Amino acid sequence: MAVADSMIRDPLLAPQGLLKIEFAGKRMPVLQSIRTEFESSHPLRGVRIAACLHVTTETANLCRTLIAGGAELSLCASNPLSTKDDVAAAIDRDFGAHVYAMYECDRDTFYQQVQGALSHRPQLIIDDGADLTATIHRERTELLPDIIGGTEVTSTGVMRIRNMAQAGALKYPMLPVNDAETKHLFDNRYGTGQNTIDGILRATNVLLAGSVFVVVGYGWCGRGVAQRARGMGARVVVVEIDPIKALEAVMDGNEVMPIRRAAEIGDIFVTVTGNRDAITLENVERMKSGAIVCNSGHFDVEIDVAGIRQRAVSSQAMRHSMVAYEMPSGKTVVVLAEGRLVGQAAAEAHPAEVMDMTFSTQALLVEYLVRHGRDLGPRVHPIPHEIDDRVARLKLAAFGVELDELSDAQRKYLESWQEGT
């Protein structure tokens, strides 16, 4: 079957998308400096890259950087609800990438778009959730000989590629961007912290102050969401399965309890576990009428939305990204963004300032793979520390923040063991 050159909603939206991309680009100084460097050295000259990412203004700036480096790029969406159609149009029309992404597409179209991105015979993979890598290994193995390697940006995708490597199934080297400190410490915590609250507020306009706000999962993302909800006056309850994270949540000032108890008292629930069934139908049935549930983990498996739909006696779309379900008990549960990433679907994903670090690290890792990928085995490799260090230094410089330096005596002291009491 012939594959189209691109699949976007409307090319006429491109001018509006371009304006937003330019605005985001101005808030991504580190990526801008890498783009300037790529424009003169062309380290990616002629390399075919397929990327699967949330199609946002920040992603557009990454695409532009890779293309400036000489790459030939195809792009598909990593979530059916996260594409900004105007941005997709501008990346396709103005930057010359082949874009396969449309907001609110069905599952079949979503996978056609993944196949569209792969139809350009990529040599390098940029993944967010491991959909490209899983599809290549399952259905498109004829592409494997050309592939130098790939990067994976999110916690859930990193878990999937590590599982593949463990099972001996991974056929090319992967770099887990999420392991970079310039990624998870900032993007997961401050990016997800802000965009989750942003998504909830845009979808509902509820007051957070005084509400009981339940965060299920206290990893990097959960910490950020809880911190921001507390900052807006919510009474935060954390649900965890890991004793260390639960202890941290207690000492950070949260209440910690199992989901079956939290279900009875919460006004707003956010899942960020990267795991399935974090909120089950049984939990939903214990909730107060009018409780709001949403998800900020990568896949839509964290809340049993299918179970809610099946059990409900009626449903009503109340606002954009918000459906209220009436349960047989007479209680109502409000589901945001169909249980998909609420900050991506109901708001605009991470702000540019934080994606500046994630995508700068991403661009430098792509360059690293072009140089060294052929010498790396089919495993998940550690992130080179120099890249993390360089991105952090550039970001600090952009903030106008100066670092101190070790003296020779201090360095010697830190490297010694003889000096003591």
Ligand SMILES: NC(=O)c1ccc[n+]([C@@H]2O[C@H](COP(=O)([O-])OP(=O)(O)OC[C@H]3O[C@@H](n4cnc5c(N)ncnc54)[C@H](O)[C@@H]3O)[C@@H](O)[C@H]2O)c1
């Ligand atoms: N919304 C966004 O913009 C965004 C950004 C980055 C990552 N993510 C996604 O968010 C998810 C979480 O990422 P992370 O970096 O915080 O991962 P993480 O591994 O740091 O944290 C996940 C936490 O959930 C806990 N957990 C697992 N199962 C649980 C359960 N059933 N009940 C309660 N707690 C449970 C784990 O113990 C862990 O502490 C992943 O799917 C990731 O891909 C989303």
